Amino acid sequence: MFLETSRYYRVPQADVALPGRTVRAVCRRRLPKVEGIPYTVQDQDRLDILAQRQYDNSTQFWRIADANTELEANDLVKEPLREIRI
Numbered sequence: 001m002f003l004e005t006s007r008y009y010r011v012p013q014a015d016v017a018l019p020g021r022t023v024r025a026v027c028r029r030r031l032p033k034v035e036g037i038p039y040t041v042q043d044q045d046r047l048d049i050l051a052q053r054q055y056d057n058s059t060q061f062w063r064i065a066d067a068n069t070e071l072e073a074n075d076l077v078k079e080p081l082r083e084i085r086i
Contacts, residue, residue, distance in 0.1 A: 042080060047074065
């Protein structure tokens, strides 16, 4: 169901019964322990661009989100000069 590069690739799935139908759902994903390296956010930074630089793949932005505790991933780059982990 998910590509090998997806953060959900190895996450278990379950069938959930809803009124009138059954749907397949992804179980809760446990965040891995990620150290990351310190990075100071610059004006106009975006997670996809940082991921492209770091992992040579812009779709891996979720790795940067996992290395930080921000609930809304894009908030990580809203404030210039903030230090995050990538």
